[in-house]
Amino acid sequence: MYLSCGKHYIEIQSLEGKSEMMNVLSKYEGGQLVLGEDAEQQTTFYIVTIHLGWDGRHRFGIGVCSEEYGLKPHLLLQPELSQLLLGFNHEVVAVGMENRNINFRILLDSLFHSFLAFQSYILIFHEIGVNALDNRGKEIWEYEADVIENFEIIGNHLNLTFMDAPPVSLNLQSDHWQESFARIQPDDFFGRKALRFEQATPRVN
Amino acid sequence: MYQPENNRQINGNLEPEIGRKLDYIFGKATGRLHNLERSLSMLKALERIGIHDTSTSRIYLTKHFQQVFHNPDSISSQNGNWVKRESLLAGPRGFLKVESTWNDNKLITVVLKGTGG
Numbered sequence: 290m291y292l293s294c295g296k297h298y299i300e301i302q303s304l305e306g307k308s309e310m311m312n313v314l315s316k317y318e319g320g321q322l323v324l325g326e327d328a329e330q331q332t333t334f335y336i337v338t339i340h341l342g343w344d345g346r347h348r349f350g351i352g353v354c355s356e357e358y359g360l361k362p363h364l365l366l367q368p369e370l371s372q373l374l375l376g377f378n379h380e381v382v383a384v385g386m387e388n389r390n391i392n393f394r395i396l397l398d399s400l401f402h403s404f405l406a407f408q409s410y411i412l413i414f415h416e417i418g419v420n421a422l423d424n425r426g427k428e429i430w431e432y433e434a435d436v437i438e439n440f441e442i443i444g445n446h447l448n449l450t451f452m453d454a455p456p457v458s459l460n461l462q463s464d465h466w467q468e469s470f471a472r473i474q475p476d477d478f479f480g481r482k483a484l485r486f487e488q489a490t491p492r493v494n
Numbered sequence: 495m496y497q498p499e500n501n502r503q504i505n506g507n508l509e510p511e512i513g514r515k516l517d518y519i520f521g522k523a524t525g526r527l528h529n530l531e532r533s534l535s536m537l538k539a540l541e542r543i544g545i546h547d548t549s550t551s552r553i554y555l556t557k558h559f560q561q562v563f564h565n566p567d568s569i570s571s572q573n574g575n576w577v578k579r580e581s582l583l584a585g586p587r588g589f590l591k592v593e594s595t596w597n598d599n600k601l602i603t604v605v606l607k608g609t610g611g
Contacts, residue, residue, distance in 0.1 A: 330607050358605060359535025360528060398576070399595065399603055402528045416532070417595065417602055433576075436518060436603055438525030450525070453513030453600070 291340070295368040297386055298345060300338040310334040310352045317350040320389050325354035328378050333357045337364060337373065339386055349389050353377055358400055365404040365411070370424070374411070376401040381413055383426055393426040398433060407442060407461060414440070419447070421461075432459060508599040510563040512556060515601050519555065520547040539606040543585030558583055559601055562594060576602075 291298040304310045314321040319341050325331065331354040341347045355362050355377050362377035371386045379400060383392040399416035406412075410429070413420040418433030419440075435454035440447060445462035521537030523529040537547065545551050558581065562568045568579040570593070577596045582589055583606070591607040 357535070359531040359533070400532070400605070402526075435513075435597075435600075436515075436523075436529065438523075438529060440526075452518060452523075452525075453511075453515070 292366065294339075294366045294373070294386070295371055296343055297371075298340045299364075299366070299373075300340070301364065302336050302338070304334045304336065307331060307334055307354060310336055310354075314350045314352050317348045319347040319349035321350040321352065322384060322389075322391065323352040323354070324375060324382050325356070325378050325380075328354055328356045330356050333361075335362060337375070339373075341386070349386070351375065351384055356400075360400055360402065363401070363403055365406065367424070374404060376404060376413065379415075381420075395420065395422070395426075395428065402437070405442075407447075410461060412447070419449070419459075432457075508563075510559055510596075511600045512559055513601065515604065516552050516555060519604055519606075520552070522547075536604070536606050539590055539608075540585070542588065543583070543590055544587035545583075545585040555583075558592075559594065562592070563596065563599065563601075 291300055293299075304313065311323070313336055314323070317338070319339075333355045335353040335355065337351040337353070339349045339351070341349055351373070353362050353375060362375060365374040365376070367374065372392060373384045373386065375382050375384065379397045381395045381397065381401065383394070384390070385392045395413070397413070397415040397420065398418065402414040402416060404411060404413060409424055411422045411424065413422065414437065417436055418431060419437075420431045421429045423429055432449075434449075434457065435451035437449055438452050439450045442448070442461070445460060447459045447461055448456065449459070450456045517523065518529075518533050519536045519540070521534045523533030540546070540551075545554070562579050562581045565579075565581075568581050569577055570580045571578045575598045579594045579596060581592045581594070583592050589608065593605040593607065595602040595604075
């Protein structure tokens with residue numbers, strides 16, 4: 290099955306080993322990128338194949354060397370930017386489908402979990418925290434506390450519960466990081482009353 | 495700048511807080527699917543080196559983290575109160591490299607590396 294993304298369409302496959310992945314990628318007419326090669330423990334390999342343009346006969350391939358640790362890579366399509374976001378290992382990489390290159394790369398402090406596109410933000414959930422990007426990939430803020438057990442978005446608030454830390458509620462509404470964190474919610478969430486005020490760490494680029 | 499001697503003194507007055515991380519490491523996480531899969535992955539890694547979820551193993555792992563916390567040589571990187579430490583965990587059937595993340599004396603998370611063979 291294919292995923293449509295603008296004028297391109299995308300196919301994802303997993304492979305047995307790195308040599309097989311490299312062999313497949315070497316046959317792609319539209320070029321290739323290999324991500325995650327600096328990972329210490331490469332155990333699973335994936336290829337994201339982008340069939341370029343309307344005719345789809347030229348292929349651009351992105352190989353991913355994944356450490357896994359029980360976590361599979363994620364792919365977030367951004368057709369309006371003709372860009373793919375790949376989250377895996379300890380990083381997120383944005384790949385442009387027109388320039389067929391890495392647009393930006395973000396290193397995380399723990400293992401990548403998942404993406405959530407919310408209004409003008411892209412939230413990157415990793416094992417112990419969240420990074421917020423604007424839709425051009427600029428890091429707006431980050432928050433880290435402990436292993437995230439669960440999250441939900443109610444209105445403009447991101448509510449997080451942790452394994453060994455009190456829950457927090459983060460205000461996502463403001464474009465300014467200073468105002469993004471964290472308003473004490475009077476409402477109960479996840480069955481708990483006691484929320485705490487938290488200060489975000491601004492990302493200085 | 496990190497000062498090992500200072501850190502040793504500070505840690506000397508503190509005991510590590512393990513919290514519920516042993517449950518996490520032994521496959522008993524709660525919450526999102528990602529946590530469950532990650533937690534089970536750590537259990538499998540431990541079982542490959544012959545460490546199973548028993549009270550003896552939990553004591554063994556607790557002691558391991560206590561030793562790591564009090565050993566300044568285990569520190570691989572530090573950013574303020576956040577510290578990454580590396581250690582080697584020995585089991586009856588092999589070894590695992592343990593990368594642990596700490597906030598002060600609180601164990602935040604663990605990555606178990608190696609096949610245990």
